[in-house]
Amino acid sequence: MLDTLYIEESVSEHFRTQEIVARYPAAQKIYIEKYSEVFNPHAQNFRLQKQNPALILAAKQNKKVLSTPTQYETGGGANYYFSHMLNCLYDCRYCFLQGMYRSANYLLFVNYEDFVEDIKKHAQIHKNDDKPAWFFSGYDCDSLAFEPVTKFADFFLPEFELLPNCVLELRTKSTQIRSLVDRNVVPNVVVAYSLSPQEVASAIEIGAPSTEKRLDALVKLQQHGWRIGIRFDPIIWHQDYQIHYKTLVEQVFSQLDPSKIDSITLGGFRLPKGYYKTMRSLYPEHGLFSAGLTEQQAMVSYQPEIEQEVFNSVSEFIRTFVDESKLFVYPSHSETIL
Amino acid sequence: MSSKTTVNIVVALNCEAKPLIDFYRLSKVQSRPFDLYVGSLAGNNKDKSNNGELECTVNLVVSGLGSQNMSIACGWLAGRTDQQQTIWLNIGTAGHKELATSEIVRVHRVVDVADGRSHYPALTAKWRGLSSALLTYDSACSNYPEDALVDMEGSAFFHAAGMFASSELVQAIKIVSDNHVESVERLNASLISQLITPHTNVINQYVVSLLALLPSSQDLTDYLSMVRHLHCTVSQRQQYKELLSKLASLDQLNSQTAEEINNADSITALIKGLRNQLANLQPSLAEMRN
Numbered sequence: 001m002l003d004t005l006y007i008e009e010s011v012s013e014h015f016r017t018q019e020i021v022a023r024y025p026a027a028q029k030i031y032i033e034k035y036s037e038v039f040n041p042h043a044q045n046f047r048l049q050k051q052n053p054a055l056i057l058a059a060k061q062n063k064k065v066l067s068t069p070t071q072y073e074t075g076g077g078a079n080y081y082f083s084h085m086l087n088c089l090y091d092c093r094y095c096f097l098q099g100m101y102r103s104a105n106y107l108l109f110v111n112y113e114d115f116v117e118d119i120k121k122h123a124q125i126h127k128n129d130d131k132p133a134w135f136f137s138g139y140d141c142d143s144l145a146f147e148p149v150t151k152f153a154d155f156f157l158p159e160f161e162l163l164p165n166c167v168l169e170l171r172t173k174s175t176q177i178r179s180l181v182d183r184n185v186v187p188n189v190v191v192a193y194s195l196s197p198q199e200v201a202s203a204i205e206i207g208a209p210s211t212e213k214r215l216d217a218l219v220k221l222q223q224h225g226w227r228i229g230i231r232f233d234p235i236i237w238h239q240d241y242q243i244h245y246k247t248l249v250e251q252v253f254s255q256l257d258p259s260k261i262d263s264i265t266l267g268g269f270r271l272p273k274g275y276y277k278t279m280r281s282l283y284p285e286h287g288l289f290s291a292g293l294t295e296q297q298a299m300v301s302y303q304p305e306i307e308q309e310v311f312n313s314v315s316e317f318i319r320t321f322v323d324e325s326k327l328f329v330y331p332s333h334s335e336t337i338l
Numbered sequence: 339m340s341s342k343t344t345v346n347i348v349v350a351l352n353c354e355a356k357p358l359i360d361f362y363r364l365s366k367v368q369s370r371p372f373d374l375y376v377g378s379l380a381g382n383n384k385d386k387s388n389n390g391e392l393e394c395t396v397n398l399v400v401s402g403l404g405s406q407n408m409s410i411a412c413g414w415l416a417g418r419t420d421q422q423q424t425i426w427l428n429i430g431t432a433g434h435k436e437l438a439t440s441e442i443v444r445v446h447r448v449v450d451v452a453d454g455r456s457h458y459p460a461l462t463a464k465w466r467g468l469s470s471a472l473l474t475y476d477s478a479c480s481n482y483p484e485d486a487l488v489d490m491e492g493s494a495f496f497h498a499a500g501m502f503a504s505s506e507l508v509q510a511i512k513i514v515s516d517n518h519v520e521s522v523e524r525l526n527a528s529l530i531s532q533l534i535t536p537h538t539n540v541i542n543q544y545v546v547s548l549l550a551l552l553p554s555s556q557d558l559t560d561y562l563s564m565v566r567h568l569h570c571t572v573s574q575r576q577q578y579k580e581l582l583s584k585l586a587s588l589d590q591l592n593s594q595t596a597e598e599i600n601n602a603d604s605i606t607a608l609i610k611g612l613r614n615q616l617a618n619l620q621p622s623l624a625e626m627r628n
């Protein structure tokens with residue numbers, strides 16, 4: 001339950017703000033000029049704040065659509081991301097948001113209409129491309145976890161339906177799929193689930209639905225006709241990881257039809273060095289940040305030989321079920337050869 | 339929560355301090371440059387202190403009136419405190435146009451009227467009462483603004499204490515002492531103490547909820563002192579501490595490690611040995627649980 005809502009004065013009358021505020025009658029409402037006054041100050045501690053985050057309602061100014069960092073692509077054409085929300089309901093220990101932001105408050109940009117305007121401009125640029133322009137949501141938050149409040153998918157799906165040369169990829173671990181299963185499939189939307197073995201999920205994906213529940217949601221979406229993607233990202237190296245990932249892969253492909261999966265990606269645990277340092281200082285007692293890691297070109301990731309071993313094993317498990325063309329592997333090191 | 343926690347309470351006046359000194363049974367340990375009282379929180383939370391959860395030091399400093407005194411007092415107190423796990427709390431009286439005298443209010447925004455600088459403390463700890471903005475003036479103000487408290491130290495407190503702790507742990511609680519009906523002129527020391535006394539329990543509950551935010555900290559003290567026999571540069575000491583911390587996170591600080599440290603001839607060789615030990619470890623999921 002949210003105790004505190006910060007509301008930018010400029011959006012206080014926005015219908016979406018008012019709908020959200022109405023959901024939290026007991027919350028304290030604090031009106032602010034700019035979200036940055038609350039979200040950006042340095043002397044904040046993400047770990048402490050995560051225990052009771054506030055919700056900030058604001059308008060996103062300036063650029064709303066950005067080019068993706070490399071290694072965030074699934075072999076399509078142009079790649080972009082947009083973030084209607086910063087920070088997440090869940091608390092995955094590996095999440096780079098802990099290193100990127102000082103504040104763990106949820107920051108929701110309510111001016112969805114402006115995002116759509118920007119998305120349309122980018123769609124226009126790529127209207128003659130051979131491959132669709134790919135738009136990722138869920139880079140700075142989980143796309144669906146806060147759906148009952150944000151109605152994000154509810155709003156954006158019909159908009160993408162009108163942009164056939166674009167694909168929207170919703171990245172999620174959430175089971176909040178009502179807004180998808182209650183409507184017709186949008187053929188240019190992919191719902192991509194991050195999956196980890198249940199042992200990993202319960203250890204370090206705090207607050208996220210269990211692997212089984214995510215799989216249930218995937219099955220429902222697939223049966224309903226939605227395009228789905230599977231993201232084994234990040235793969236967490238640990239004692240017994242081979243057994244855990246083998247079990248997970250078997251679990252996934254015993255329930256989902258592999259021929260109707262859009263893409264499967266493998267990603268390593270990798271972070272910019274600055275984020276890693278922040279995260280380790282927030283959680284010095286956490287083993288995730290202590291072993292098997294190396295620093296190269298200002299990025300911290302598993303040592304190349306560890307990453308290679310992990311990717312080889314997990315991709316081998318996957319290849320027994322799925323056509324090679326659907327598997328995309330994103331090594332952190334150029335020397336990781338598969 | 340670790341047992342090495344500290345609550346630094348800063349008040350402007352002795353009469354604001356008195357109810358808290360009585361509540362926490364603090365003892366005066368110094369009177370220059372500021373009156374400083376020290377005690378332990380466990381003394382006042384006996385029911386919970388048996389399991390060690392609430393043991394922490396309470397420092398209370400009386401800064402004197404005004405921003406300058408407040409800033410200096412915070413800096414002075416910070417110099418005496420281990421900054422690792424410290425909570426900072428400003429308790430005091432404030433005026434408000436509408437609120438009844440004796441209302442207790444948490445500050446959610448502070449504005450320095452002189453320069454317009456504004457700060458929003460992170461409101462992470464649970465608070466069930468009222469909350470308000472606070473305007474800090476250079477001198478006593480009886481021309482109350484709409485919907486905000488007024489005082490003479492709040493902004494300086496947040497600015498100064500905010501240098502030593504993160505925003506979630508730097509908070510202010512004000513008790514309304516005057517309003518448009520009951521003027522500031524009628525206040526005296528005894529009335530101010532009387533206004534604060536009924537709220538000491540609520541203040542203490544808030545302190546407890548602030549303390550509950552603090553994670554347990556790694557205690558590496560014993561291992562850090564084991565290298566006293568070795569000559570270390572600052573950087574080597576830092577590297578050694580980092581390795582200890584990583585080994586501790588993997589549950590690898592044990593008698594064997596202690597023996598290796600005690601037998602080391604040089605810090606360089608020791609760091610190399612610990613690095614090798616770390617390089618061969620594969621974490622288990624148990625070590626990744628929060």
Ligand code: SF4
Nearest residue numbers: 088090091092095141
């Ligand atoms: S679900 Fe994604 S965004 Fe949310 S905490 Fe986990 S990794 Fe971060």
